[in-house]
Amino acid sequence: MNVGLLGFGKTGKAVASVLLQSDETRLQWVVRKSHTLEHRSVPEFLGVASDEPGLIYSSDEFEAEELLDRLPVDVIIDFSSEQGLEYYGKAARSRGIAVVSAISSYAAQKLEYLKYVAEKTRVVWSPNITIGINFLMIAARILKRIAPYTDIEIVEEHFKAKPEVSGTAKKIAAALDLSDESIKTVRAGGIIGVHEILFGFPFQTVRLKHESITREAFGNGVLFAARHIGAKEAGLYSMEDLLLPYFNTGHACG
Known part of the structure; x- marks a missing residue:
């Protein structure tokens, strides 16, 4: 094409x-x-x-x-x-x-x-x-429907000069009915972009993580x-x- x-x-x-x-x-x-x-x-x-x-x-x-x-x-x-x-x-x-x-x-x-x-x-x-981040969001929504009682944490990591909270992290939060204030941010070095969703069950945890290695x-x-x-x-x-x-x-x- x-x-x-x-x-x-x-x-x-x-x-x-x-x-x-x-x-x-x-x-x-x-x-x-x-x-x-x-x-x-x-x-x-x-x-x-x-x-x-x-x-x-x-x-x-x-x-x-x-x-x-x-x-x-x-x-x-x-x-x-x-x-x-x-x-x-x-x-x-x-x-x-x-x-x-x-x-x-x-x-x-x-x-x-x-x-x-x-x-x-x-x-x-x-x-x-990216295919990975969109797959991650769908999987996270499915898991929340399966286990709505879990604790959910969103962590995003980006390069040191990025001032604002990741727009992708905000979209993940909205998809999971969480506030933007619940997002944890890390700024260090030249990280391109990492997004992780942690599901805390009573006796186990599930981590969904996506990292952009290159653009x-x-x-x-x-x-x-x-x-x-x-x-x-x-x-x-x-x-x-x-x-x-x-x-x-x-x-x-x-």
């Missing part, structure tokens, strides 16, 4: 590397706000052997419609900011181009616009699009989302929607 990528920060670069090395995707272009690296080849910049075009454009060089006329894509992957939706939303909706958004959060107005885009095409939105983990999640969204009808989906069928262990999922 042909894909386009918005955002080329640390995570965007890691995701681009995964896309370039995948046999399932062809990276048509990268769009970023900055003019830095404009018209550079992503494969050449990242040192990845690939014949894919993957040129970098600034968002004010082309309107999304013109860029899509020149280099059409099946899926737009967004690792930019909530403003990125303004660039491609109308074009994705009118052309039925699938969207995979990994934006951490949307303001209420932007979220309504995302839902508007999803009326005419398939949209996956996941603030943390390429987000690329694996993007590939999973892009692969599974193609057969869906128009609508707004979460990673949980795509993962839940796999919890039915009596049937194979394609």
